[in-house]
Amino acid sequence: MIEFHLDSSSGVPTYAQLVQQVHQALQLGMLEPGDRLPTAVQVVSSLAINPNTVLKAYRDLEREGLVRARPGLGTFVVGQLPRTDPAAQAKFRKSMASWLRSARDAGLTADEIEAIYHTTFRDAFGVEGVA
């Protein structure tokens, strides 16, 4: 069983935060097929959020084929996400560190580097409708 938490300053809608946390738990192996998600009432009483928000998140996860609701029993994990490969993580962290160093050596400030990162990230993933 996992426990949800909320970051109210992230700007990410609450239901999307719940979906994200299930994704992460699956990627990290904290949730596996057969595991039960907390019931809507449990999530509502631990986070003081609207029950429809929890149901919406669970519906999204069900549409993705990751969980299935069994009436009267609860919502269970039925799918898996590819686990993040620790070696790949390490590799990209290393190449990013060297990219950051070369940007700094080229005279860019931390703020400038962050702005470049955010714009490029948005362009690559189409976040916020910017294709």
Add this chain to the structure above:
Amino acid sequence: MSAAIETTGLGKRYGRRWALSDCTLSIPDGRVVGLVGPNGAGKSTLLHLAVGLLAPDAGSISVLGGAPASTPEQLQRVGFLAQESPTYARMTVAQHLRMGQWLNPTWDAEFAASRIDELGLDPAQRSGTLSGGQRAQLALTLAVAKRPELLILDEPVAALDPLARWEFLQTLMTVVATQGVGVVLSSHLIADLERACDYLVVVVGGRVALTGEVDELLASHHRLTGARRDSVRVPADQTVITESHAEKQTTLLVRTDKPIIDPAWTVSSLSLDDLVLAYMRQARGDRPAKNAGLAVAR
């Protein structure tokens, strides 16, 4: 499905001043609806009209399809919590529950007793000596134990400290999840509304400035920032809600269901706070809305 609250041309006058005038709105049932607006927008007046504590001077109002407080059944269907959660200061917690049982044919004594127990309240304590948070919880317990179909709460958490506010909303949300009761609550605290409400109604000057599903409202509004443009043109599927111009920068708040593809704008999401403030300003007339495709000469 009948609306929780439906009004047509509703008005209420105190002496010569109209607290609410020409108010026409429909608040859906079975949801947790946040009613927001500046002070003096008529929120409390509207809620008092909905429970029959006030009678309209103009127009009409129906609640769950019936006239407010018109029959014993109608009274039973609606639970009301007034501002500051009033209780009888000299009566004990247990006496409040007994009174609730006397006055309400559908009283759920089991729920009331277990709530008081969970809250750790002493049944023998007079309500006047309870903390603000405990008194609010007692008042909420009374309103819920009569098993209404609709709970109407007027600024229920405004006077509470952050922990008491959180606990109050936790109780309320758990009740919604387990009993399927509809809720209409007014509040200034938009961060709380963002968590608790799935539907929003913004009232300014007795009129509805914005209404809709919270998630849809957040998904369809964006802040665009870019180099200053004296004449703002947006595609036909976008509506400008507010615009502001600094020396070198233009900031727009737009509503659209389509992706924003103009690369000259940096697009960011909005908090519910930003959204509500923008519509309050717009409704007050600070910056009139510019319609889609309209050029704005400055």
